[in-house]
Amino acid sequence: MPTIRNPILPGFNPDPSILRVGDDYYVATSTFEWYPGVQIHHSKDLANWELVTRPLSRKSQLDMRGDPDSCGVWAPCLSHDGEQFFLIYTDVKRKDGSFKDAHNYLVTAPTIEGPWSDPVYMNSSGFDPSLFHDDDGKKWFVNMLWDHRTRPLLFAGIALQEYDHAQRKLIGPIKNIYQGTDLKLVEGPHLYKRNGKDGRPWYYLLTAEGGTGYEHAVTFARSRQIDGPYETHPIEHILTAKDAPLNPVQRAGHGDIVETADGKTFLVHLMGRPTTQKRRCVLGRETGIQEAYWGADDWLWVKNGPVPSLEVEIPGTRDDSGYWAEQRYQFDTLHPDFQWLRTPETERIFSVGDNQLTLFGRESIGSWFEQALVARRQTHFSYDAEVTLDFAPVDERQFAGITGYYGRYNFHYLTVTAHSDGKRELLIMSSLASHPDGKLSYPDAPVPLPQDGPVRLKIEIRGPKLQFFYAAGDARAAGNWQPVGGTLDASLLSDECGGHAEHGSFTGAFVGMAASDLNGTAKPAVFSDFVYRPVRDPSDRY
Structure with a gap:
């Protein structure tokens, strides 16, 4: 065999x-x-x-x-x-x-x-x-x-x-x-x-x-x-x-x-x-x-x-070509690779059409009740994921972006948000189970953004290292990626860091799109052209 x-x-x-x-x-x-x-x-x-x-x-x-x-x-x-x-x-x-x-x-x-x-x-x-x-x-x-x-x-x-x-x-x-x-x-x-x-x-x-x-x-x-x-x-x-x-x-x-x-x-x-x-x-x-x-x-x-x-x-011969292929997702429908959290009432958190996924900002990322987060499994130890986001937040309580997500206390999240004066900016939010009281950490200072227009966001994982990137305005059109913040620990998105070690955390890492509106107005965030690109990296053990 x-x-x-x-x-x-x-x-x-x-x-x-x-x-x-x-x-x-x-x-x-x-x-x-x-x-x-x-x-x-x-x-x-x-x-x-x-x-x-x-x-x-x-x-x-x-x-x-x-x-x-x-x-x-x-x-x-x-x-x-x-x-x-x-x-x-x-x-x-x-x-x-x-x-x-x-x-x-x-x-x-x-x-x-x-x-x-x-x-x-x-x-x-x-x-x-x-x-x-x-x-x-x-x-x-x-x-x-x-x-x-x-x-x-x-x-x-x-x-x-x-x-x-x-x-x-x-x-x-x-x-x-x-x-x-x-x-x-x-x-x-x-x-x-x-x-x-x-x-x-x-x-x-x-x-x-x-x-x-x-x-x-x-x-x-x-x-x-x-x-x-x-x-x-x-x-x-x-x-x-x-x-x-x-x-x-x-x-x-x-x-x-x-x-x-x-x-x-x-x-x-x-x-x-x-x-x-x-x-x-x-x-x-x-x-x-x-x-x-x-x-x-x-x-x-x-x-x-x-x-x-x-x-x-095994009786069959495995074809791994699809496993290593780049996946480009359009959003006329929601591809079966994607799931969301907890709710059967999908119309309250997202809609698809015209090659766009619109998330309606609900509760904060990590909520156990109703959050707008649509994501796919991480199936490779190293990968790139990128997406275009069109979002016009009015203050710091509205944010949307790309996330490497495990659970309520384990995620890294690159968000498009706004300062209290309404000026748009990029902000990294991280939640680590080891942090006292499960509070957010903000590992880097906000990055100013143009007030209008789509932003391209990217997450790059190479084994245990995670790096965020963005491109806005002319740079987005040219694909000129700029790093956001420093290198983060990707291995925190694991059972062993889920708050209960390996005996009480049971899922796995996801990568996807999220939107929150803590003002309660269900601010829409429009995503398009999501890409998941497996990478063969020397740091990978398997």
Whole structure:
């Protein structure tokens, strides 16, 4: 088989759930506070993937206004019962402290493109739910259990309950079927059924443990009965980099398995690629893949595991030409590369047409309720992004521009704004989780701008270094870029700097356009000609 290099889904694509229907493979990944909810990619060969849908795209399915950073849609599970697709997901409303307000839902569709139904409410007892379709026609719902009394280890095990699809509700008793290993923090359950060498069926339970950081792992267990008791795999964790700190693939965990039509087995999993001496994963939690096999002992083993491999043999040959191609975006429609934050009411924050994206200034950048920010994932360690902005602010409470964005307390933002006297200027705003009280810092003095006319803005990232540029007036027409301020730390746009280190910040870096109007007048900012240009730089480790 050809060899590819992990990840298969670069950039912010965590918590993969994989499914094969005929000759088609699908992977669903978490989107957290980014709207629309859940990314589903499609492949024919496990090597080349294309985004085909984000199914949670209307208010009746998902409204995340008020969800804190790294809340929202967690760990979707995609399945198929031979007739239709089932998608289970969590909308997390609170994650910090002793309580987790995590509500689990189910939507269905006849095809992967939809239409996807309105949600069925399942439960709120924990997160990371999945749905297992047994061969006797029964459907089983599993999720981790949260216990607010047992701090610091609030993960109480894996719960099992039957789901009656005709009644559209969970029925019967709830049973805690697995408490995990000494690594703790058991979550991310998936159930499977497979006949053993003796012809008798085994139920297999795959879970994630160790948190989402550098202790993360995929744990495997089995039972002759669906409700247990479950015995743990002889090596406990079939995939982990926790004991291999120099391995290029780190944070390996939260997996799911799939079999090819010719009987090969593969495990998809969450992973990170740390850079800098501080081991920061700027591209967030990505999706990787490993070949696996069933042993004579009826256990699943990862080839060359349990340490994850950077290079893996796969049925298909990957075409990377599109990955390295420059992307020029026009705004007659919004390209599917772009998402926004939390709200289903898009008409309040943006419109597209005439090759322009108009953002209506709302709350401040970093708001958990309604901010006008439209962005795409950072999928390369080094890149250039540039855009033209036409914006006429009247004072310092109106600002718009280009941003490298992770979350409320992690962004670098080059803005066109105005001084209190109405004179237009450029101002860099940075928010760093390490700053006391999460307050903004202004690393450089404002730069005066012509009072009228479009401004070209650029963000340049080379590994850990970020530099802003601008061009206005005749310089814009000539493409004469002028630097704004000094070099900033791009690695701050990472899980490890999100305010909760790698165990509580779950997304990834974005680059995009934002507008705020703290006067409350919804001042429009008009963007055009957005470019994202990948760069191969010597500073990049991968």
